Amino acid sequence: xxxxxxxxxxxxxxxxxxxxxxxxxxxxxxxxxxxxxxxxxxxxxxxxxxxxxxxxxxxxxxxxxxxxxxxxxxxxxxxxxxxxxxxxxxxxxxxxxxxxxxxxxxxxxxxxxxxxxxxxxxxxxxxxxxxxxxxxxxxxxxxxxxxxxxxxxxxxxxxxxxxxxxxxxxxxxx
Numbered sequence: 267x268x269x270x271x272x273x274x275x276x277x278x279x280x281x282x283x284x285x286x287x288x289x290x291x292x293x294x295x296x297x298x299x300x301x302x303x304x305x306x307x308x309x310x311x312x313x314x315x316x317x318x319x320x321x322x323x324x325x326x327x328x329x330x331x332x333x334x335x336x337x338x339x340x341x342x343x344x345x346x347x348x349x350x351x352x353x354x355x356x357x358x359x360x361x362x363x364x365x366x367x368x369x370x371x372x373x374x375x376x377x378x379x380x381x382x383x384x385x386x387x388x389x390x391x392x393x394x395x396x397x398x399x400x401x402x403x404x405x406x407x408x409x410x411x412x413x414x415x416x417x418x419x420x421x422x423x424x425x426x427x428x429x430x431x432x433x434x435x436x437x438x439x440x
Contacts, residue, residue, distance in 0.1 A: 276334055279323045287323060294319050297342045311346045318345035385439070386432040394428035397421060
């Protein structure tokens with residue numbers, strides 16, 4: 267999951283060097299594409315992801331022991347996710363359509379999504395199911411790790427494996 271980047275270029279980008287910012291954007295653009303696809307995003311959410319990279323460059327604490335790749339990865343993920351949640355909540359207001367019609371379409375889509383989810387969840391082992399279901403209900407990875415008496419990284423690995431299995435299943439279905 268870690269991308270290779272030049273720390274000097276990152277430092278220059280942090281100081282405002284446009285060419286360095288472009289290099290860092292290019293290096294981490296793949297993260298934007300991955301999260302945008304995973305969340306069924308669009309061009310606007312893609313832009314939000316790229317803006318998140320720039321914001322990560324500006325806000326990264328070089329004195330910390332954190333890895334910039336991990337930092338920017340999470341910044342992109344949550345920027346896109348929060349944007350899409352906000353936009354989808356207001357879709358009727360944005361397009362001026364009848365909210366009842368939109369709600370009916372949402373319910374139909376939700377049923378289809380849950381049917382697919384039920385198929386996907388059967389491909390997972392018990393530990394993966396528990397983590398995916400916990401995350402869906404709003405639990406944080408930290409809380410899940412505490413409940414399972416394990417590390418955050420172990421929970422993240424199990425989650426990533428579960429997502430990979432579900433993606434593979436989706437590709438097989440298509």
